[in-house]
Amino acid sequence: MQTIIPQRKGAVLPTALTATLPLRLCRAIESMAPEIVEELRLHADRQTTLTCLGENLFTGIVLSRDEIQEILKKMCGGSLYAHAGTICQGYLCMPDGIRVGVCGSAAMEDGRIIGVNALSGLIVRIPHRITVNADPVMPYLQAKSGKGLLIYAPPGVGKTTLLREIARRASSPSFGLRTVAVDTREELFYSLDERELALDILRGYPKEVGIEIAIRSMGAQLIVCDEIGSREDAQAILSAAGRGVPLVASAHAVSLEELLASRTIGPLCRAGIFSAFIGLERRRKCFFYKIHLWEELSPEDTR
């Protein structure tokens, strides 16, 4: 079990974000002086709220639909069409690892979303440089036997932060693995900028495509990817494991039981792809993690 205490470094909001927000909202947030802003939720014609260390705070600022539209345009760097692909999937990637959930009315054609109209909300997730000690986890990464790790937790607990730290440690000279991060949502690469890392990042690639490229063209010794869960992800991971490349991944689940019962992830676990499962939990300022080894799980769990 490990405790991680986040500490704010620098301004309350990153510059890339403040450049897109109305001044009155930035001032309101500054005046509230929150310790760490994890999420900023902008709603059309409703109050903007902040999530700070798991608590929701109300700013008292109400933004109009037009303002939300304008903010989205700025977040897209003045070129909304360039981000249409991710907006149709419900999110937008900004510089510095900021991810924005886009909420509105879906415009459909032939059963697929071709655009989002009548914007009603933007949910901004702000990453923080948090020092995490991943050392206790690293021994469970059995790179030579091709077995990886699976981190599970509910959303917003810190899976990506831990995953990022594992990627850093694995690709550092002390561990020395050729690591490829498949960063579909462009959240992982944030702060992985040290020159000595043997790390390649495939940004914006769908996981199944990224994993295939990592194995075939990049000679990966370890693949890191965030938030697995779809059938295509599972297929790609099985294919990677079949070629001896271990995978460190994260998935949404509250408990190990829920994870193993999942239709897509359960079979991966039972296929012996992961040597250990790391469950994250959070209590206000502190994060805790539990490590479950596959061999130590009860027969009921593994069935």
Place this chain on the structure above:
Amino acid sequence: MPQMKLIGVVLVLSAGLFGVFYSSVSERKRLRVLDAWIELIILIRGQIDCFLTPLRDILQIADKQLLSSLTSKSSPRELSDLLSASAPFLDDDCKRHLSALVRTLGGGYREDQIRACDYCLQQLRHRREELGQQMPARLKTRGTLILCAAIGIALLLW
């Protein structure tokens, strides 16, 4: 005294000639600016259609000579900067179409953007054709008027 008159007449006639020259240069500049806008919109349309390139990146990859015919800034970051810098050389119709395009670009999805570019291109090309056809006649009229006015003033001053 006749020397002073002579100098005055020469000055007035020189001003007239300069007026003719300036009028011709500014007419040609108007056409060049319009051509540059048409070329830039073709580039923007192609980049959006084929690569979904963000507008700022398009301005960075655009030909520097093309941009320099629209603005004196070395690296304009926004289309609105280009429009305000080139506005003195555009007529009201062109300004209206370009302002509408600049407002639309970046705020919608690919198909909207392409349609907006196509519409603006169509209007600008039409205007360019009109201006091109009218230019020789307009240059001749202006030149004649300015020169006649200069000669008239010179005769009155004599």
